[in-house]
Amino acid sequence: MKRAGLKRRRVMASLVPAGAGIVVDVGADHGHVARALGAIATERMPNRMRRLPGDDEVAWVVADGLLPFRRVDVAVIGGMGALTIAGILERGPRPSVAVLHAQDDPPRLRLWLAEHGWRIEEEALAPEAGRYAEILRAVPGEETSAGLALELGPRLLEGTDPYLIPHLEQLAGWLREVVLATEGRAADKHARAAERLTYVEGALKRRR
Numbered sequence: 287m288k289r290a291g292l293k294r295r296r297v298m299a300s301l302v303p304a305g306a307g308i309v310v311d312v313g314a315d316h317g318h319v320a321r322a323l324g325a326i327a328t329e330r331m332p333n334r335m336r337r338l339p340g341d342d343e344v345a346w347v348v349a350d351g352l353l354p355f356r357r358v359d360v361a362v363i364g365g366m367g368a369l370t371i372a373g374i375l376e377r378g379p380r381p382s383v384a385v386l387h388a389q390d391d392p393p394r395l396r397l398w399l400a401e402h403g404w405r406i407e408e409e410a411l412a413p414e415a416g417r418y419a420e421i422l423r424a425v426p427g428e429e430t431s432a433g434l435a436l437e438l439g440p441r442l443l444e445g446t447d448p449y450l451i452p453h454l455e456q457l458a459g460w461l462r463e464v465v466l467a468t469e470g471r472a473a474d475k476h477a478r479a480a481e482r483l484t485y486v487e488g489a490l491k492r493r494r
């Protein structure tokens with residue numbers, strides 16, 4: 287696998303249930319996840335299909351999201367923005383399981399999933415580019431968590447991911463900077479960052 291994002295892609299592959307049926311890796315890049323899972327690799331732009339020389343293990347399809355498929359059991363959609371992922375899921379067909387990674391705004395993706403009939407079943411972290419990528423597995427159903435627990439990762443906060451404490455510490459450090467930078471300037475942003483910081487510090491205290 288290509289080094290950048292290697293750990294994250296491994297975690298994504300590990301969250302796909304065994305014997306899952308038709309698995310589609312959307313926007314598959316070099317097809318590493320598709321190859322590891324025996325999945326179908328898709329790419330919207332043919333010039334981005336970076337097939338490896340001599341590789342005929344992976345079936346490549348030029349596709350916008352999941353649109354050409356009649357049925358998809360598992361969709362793997364990573365390295366994209368939350369709204370792009372939401373659009374792909376919305377256009378369907380609706381998979382039975384979705385393994386997702388929003389690189390820009392994981393809270394936004396979780397909120398969207400909860401509002402559109404998805405339950406977050408499992409979550410995991412992977413170090414990537416000096417931060418912790420947030421990966422989740424969603425299934426159709428009702429998500430019962432809400433508020434900051436939902437935004438920050440309900441199954442992460444309940445679980446024992448080995449990267450949870452460093453991830454929360456990093457988040458708290460960044461929120462402290464936002465709180466300081468917005469003091470006396472941007473009241474809404476300041477209040478929101480302060481509320482999140484209190485929540486994250488509370489979660490850390492419960493863990494230590």
Ligand SMILES: C[S@@+](CC[C@H](N)C(=O)[O-])C[C@H]1O[C@@H](n2cnc3c(N)ncnc32)[C@H](O)[C@@H]1O
Pocket residue numbers: 291295312313314315328329330331334349350351352363364365366370374
């Ligand atoms: C940054 S790469 C991510 C590669 C890989 N999935 C990963 O997790 O590292 C995003 C790829 O998704 C493709 N993409 C974006 N929207 C798509 C869509 N609607 N259907 C198929 N591919 C899409 C882009 O062309 C790009 O090649």
